[in-house]
């Protein structure tokens with residue numbers, strides 16, 4: 001059942017603190033306070049790049065992982081959507097490693113991409129939620145997310161469980177490659193261990209997201225912006241918004257605004273800006289100032305320090321807990337899910353089964 005919630009999607013959004021914790025426990029050793037990944041079927045120290053391939057929301061989890069793996073493990077990462085990867089005829093090197101991310105483990109393009117990579121001698125890692133799926137059976141290494149069954153067509157808890165699994169992969173790779181020192185490792189592990197409680201805190205903003213959604217029901221479009229790992233979260237926010245509310249939404253890396261999309265800005269296009277404190281905050285803040293100067297209505301999602309800096313400028317501020325910038329995407333994923341959900345409910349769409357979509361895309 002829906003556990004007292006009106007829709008499976010809302011139930012699944014609310015399950016996130018628990019299932020992120022379950023997914024994390026596979027890797028987090030509470031006694032030793034470390035993140036351990038079982039034997040990797042390759043030598044992390046010898047890798048020169050990693051491939052990540054997936055579709056849709058899972059591909060956005062892969063984009064976040066690119067930032068993490070490059071930063072923490074100093075390993076270049078190429079991220080591709082599976083439908084492009086499998087047909088692009090890209091050169092593959094035997095012994096290199098590719099990660100395939102899929103909730104269902106059955107997505108036709110991702111499965112075909114995995115088989116294509118394997119045939120080229122690539123070591124395959126599957127990050128999957130369905131343990132008996134084709135991808136789980138065929139991969140060289142399976143990293144299981146513990147989201148449990150996801151019924152709502154729009155992915156929510158599977159996404160954040162993928163993220164927490166991928167940050168553990170990034171840290172494990174970094175440790176194996178000697179690119180994270182012990183102090184940073186401990187601090188990060190601590191920050192990750194606290195994610196389930198911080199995510200529970202984020203859910204306290206639900207009422208706020210609902211009231212902001214009231215201002216979005218009649219708009220013709222929404223723009224999402226962010227930098228760093230907040231950029232793929234912006235992409236995911238826009239995807240969630242369009243797929244269940246049927247209102248056009250798109251996302252840009254905030255630094256790209258002046259290369260075109262800023263022409264769209266006026267008081268009729270709400271802009272959701274994702275701006276956690278961290279090394280990129282000032283850069284995003286100046287983009288927000290540019291949007292406001294053009295009469296753009298900014299819905300800012302940030303933390304206390306960010307709110308102190310920008311709340312006079314923007315139309316709405318949503319204040320999330322202050323966390324290590326590395327784990328911020330795990331928190332910022334939730335308000336964009338809630339915004340899409342409440343807007344869709346207010347519009348009266350079929351939230352759990354949006355038109356034209358299927359839960360598992362087993363044909364290309």
Ligand code: F6R
Pocket residue numbers: 055056057058059101102103104105106107110153154155239240243359360361
């Ligand atoms: C969006 C959504 C889809 C899936 C995509 C991949 O909310 O659910 O974009 O993420 O179809 O599905 P999996 O992860 O099962 O391969």
